[in-house]
Amino acid sequence: MPSNSFKTEIFYQIYPASFKDSNNDGFGDIQGIISKLPYLKKLGVTFIWISPIYKSPMFDNGYDISDYQAVNKRYGSLADLKELFTQAHELGLKIMMDLVVNHTSSQHPWFQAALRDKTSKYRNYYIFRCGTNGNPPNNWRSNFGAGSAWEPVTGEDDTYYLHVFSKEQPDLNWENPELREEIYSMINWWIDFGVDGFRVDAITFLKKDQDFASISPDGNDGLAKIKRKSENRPGLEIFLRELKERCLSRVISVGETSGLRYNQFAEFVGQDGFFSMAFDFHYVDIDVESGSEWYRQTSWTPQQLGASIAKSQTTLQEVAGGWNANFLENHDQPRSLSKFIKDEAYQNEIGAKALALLYFGLRGCPFIYQGQELGLKNFKRTEITDFNDISSFDNYRRAQEEGFTPAEALNFVNKRSRDNGRVPFQWNNTTNFGFNAGHEPYIKLNNTCPSTTASEELANSNSVFNFYRKLIELRKNSPYQTDLVYGDFQLLTDVDTNVIAYQRGKKLAIYINFSNKPVEAQLPIAKVILNNYPELDNTDQNTILQPYQAILVERSL
Numbered sequence: 001m002p003s004n005s006f007k008t009e010i011f012y013q014i015y016p017a018s019f020k021d022s023n024n025d026g027f028g029d030i031q032g033i034i035s036k037l038p039y040l041k042k043l044g045v046t047f048i049w050i051s052p053i054y055k056s057p058m059f060d061n062g063y064d065i066s067d068y069q070a071v072n073k074r075y076g077s078l079a080d081l082k083e084l085f086t087q088a089h090e091l092g093l094k095i096m097m098d099l100v101v102n103h104t105s106s107q108h109p110w111f112q113a114a115l116r117d118k119t120s121k122y123r124n125y126y127i128f129r130c131g132t133n134g135n136p137p138n139n140w141r142s143n144f145g146a147g148s149a150w151e152p153v154t155g156e157d158d159t160y161y162l163h164v165f166s167k168e169q170p171d172l173n174w175e176n177p178e179l180r181e182e183i184y185s186m187i188n189w190w191i192d193f194g195v196d197g198f199r200v201d202a203i204t205f206l207k208k209d210q211d212f213a214s215i216s217p218d219g220n221d222g223l224a225k226i227k228r229k230s231e232n233r234p235g236l237e238i239f240l241r242e243l244k245e246r247c248l249s250r251v252i253s254v255g256e257t258s259g260l261r262y263n264q265f266a267e268f269v270g271q272d273g274f275f276s277m278a279f280d281f282h283y284v285d286i287d288v289e290s291g292s293e294w295y296r297q298t299s300w301t302p303q304q305l306g307a308s309i310a311k312s313q314t315t316l317q318e319v320a321g322g323w324n325a326n327f328l329e330n331h332d333q334p335r336s337l338s339k340f341i342k343d344e345a346y347q348n349e350i351g352a353k354a355l356a357l358l359y360f361g362l363r364g365c366p367f368i369y370q371g372q373e374l375g376l377k378n379f380k381r382t383e384i385t386d387f388n389d390i391s392s393f394d395n396y397r398r399a400q401e402e403g404f405t406p407a408e409a410l411n412f413v414n415k416r417s418r419d420n421g422r423v424p425f426q427w428n429n430t431t432n433f434g435f436n437a438g439h440e441p442y443i444k445l446n447n448t449c450p451s452t453t454a455s456e457e458l459a460n461s462n463s464v465f466n467f468y469r470k471l472i473e474l475r476k477n478s479p480y481q482t483d484l485v486y487g488d489f490q491l492l493t494d495v496d497t498n499v500i501a502y503q504r505g506k507k508l509a510i511y512i513n514f515s516n517k518p519v520e521a522q523l524p525i526a527k528v529i530l531n532n533y534p535e536l537d538n539t540d541q542n543t544i545l546q547p548y549q550a551i552l553v554e555r556s557l
């Protein structure tokens with residue numbers, strides 16, 4: 001990796017379509033991002049991750065790229081992007097781009113050439129196979145929940161192409177060295193352009209089992225999760241090592257490593273790992289059996305959440321060079337406030353601050369997803385047609401195929417839809433929350449927290465925004481910096497089962513009452529550094545943590 005200096009970075013993810021629409025066409029854009037750099041600077045983040053802004057037909061909102069070296073016109077131009085880089089760098093902000101190399105858009109010229117001519121070299125850039133007796137080559141189901149992962153090629157008999165995600169996202173054939181070379185030169189072109197880092201999309205899917213065999217079905221449709229044959233499969237490491245050697249060693253990288261097992265973290269993000277960091281999904285997906293099957297919801301307790309976080313932390317801490325990428329939200333997740341705070345009465349600034357402290361205190365780099373710093377919640381939709389996200393439609397359909405009623409299916413989608421975090425950012429309480437000057441946004445506004453806006457929070461010293469600012473300041477510039485950034489993590493178990501508690505370094509501790517009832521504890525507190533309530537009821541003998549009260553303290557040694 002380039003250096004260790006990234007350990008102090010604080011990341012902020014922008015979902016460009018929904019951040020700020022400067023030209024009032026209903027879509028956010030690069031000039032919109034530029035106009036909000038002072039806001040990000042004020043918050044204190046240091047590294048901006050921008051979800052894909054490349055040319056794309058937008059079936060999966062940019063995660064379907066039709067030209068890796070061009071900017072989507074809706075967002076602006078390469079010149080706008082250059083301006084963004086220059087202005088961000090002048091402010092001391094770094095930029096991380098999204099790198100989507102498991103698949104392209106079906107409109108990418110490579111794929112179009114492959115369709116046009118069976119003998120073209122581009123045929124081998126993708127994964128084409130013959131069917132079996134008029135059926136797809138095997139029974140793999142695409143990742144978004146519904147339907148085969150194979151799409152018949154129009155105009156050709158019995159030929160299919162593979163798509164782990166939607167049919168508009170054909171998978172690249174990483175077995176082909178020529179394809180890999182093209183990808184590497186594209187990545188290096190972006191590094192030369194000035195990119196400081198990459199978030200590497202769906203990277204554990206690069207390797208497919210080459211037997212392309214059917215497996216035992218796991219749903220009423222006779223199909224089986226493609227993950228079982230294409231996620232984190234043997235041989236993946238060969239591609240990732242090459243990718244690192246040829247490109248990623250030049251920048252900071254964070255892998256979207258779904259399906260990664262804990263015993264692999266050393267290889268992936270250790271001293272000589274493939275990435276600087278990797279997202280660990282174990283605890284953010286604690287509410288469902290599997291990330292993509294939203295109708296398989298599970299219940300969880302604060303103790304389980306604490307144990308899951310601790311497992312992630314201690315695993316990475318024990319790996320030489322291991323470092324976490326800590327997050328509660330991203331563009332694929334619902335709002336954390338709605339997911340983790342079970343009592344709706346505390347899905348407010350108390351709950352949002354408790355969650356902020358929960359993960360900002362951890363060892364690793366924190367990632368904030370746009371709007372999380374305001375404490376935004378999920379929306380409530382009454383019609384499936386109100387959604388925009390391709391996987392929400394698939395999950396809605398599949399839940400019904402598995403026997404749920406339309407109302408139940410809608411309920412799952414409301415809870416888990418990726419659209420929850422993708423609604424227009426709430427800048428102020430003017431038209432469309434100040435997202436633009438009034439043009440109807442490409443996605444419906446949130447309808448559950450109209451008074452949560454950036455302008456109100458900037459003005460209120462007690463706001464969630466200002467709580468995040470304080471947390472960031474503590475990590476960047478305070479006597480606690482060394483412990484907060486580098487200190488060892490240790491789960492504290494001598495507390496009530498509703499309290500998640502951990503120690504960082506020698507003297508810092510975090511206690512969070514994860515319930516809606518007061519909890520008594522005997523806590524060795526020398527000094528309260530941060531508190532999401534105005535006060536702490538604390539004597540030498542006894543501390544009472546109020547519902548969802550969260551404190552960062554210096555422990556009396």
Ligand code: GLC
Nearest residue numbers: 060063100165201202331332
């Ligand atoms: C990743 C992205 C997600 C996208 C998928 C396919 O999981 O985070 O948004 O739909 O890859 O590119």
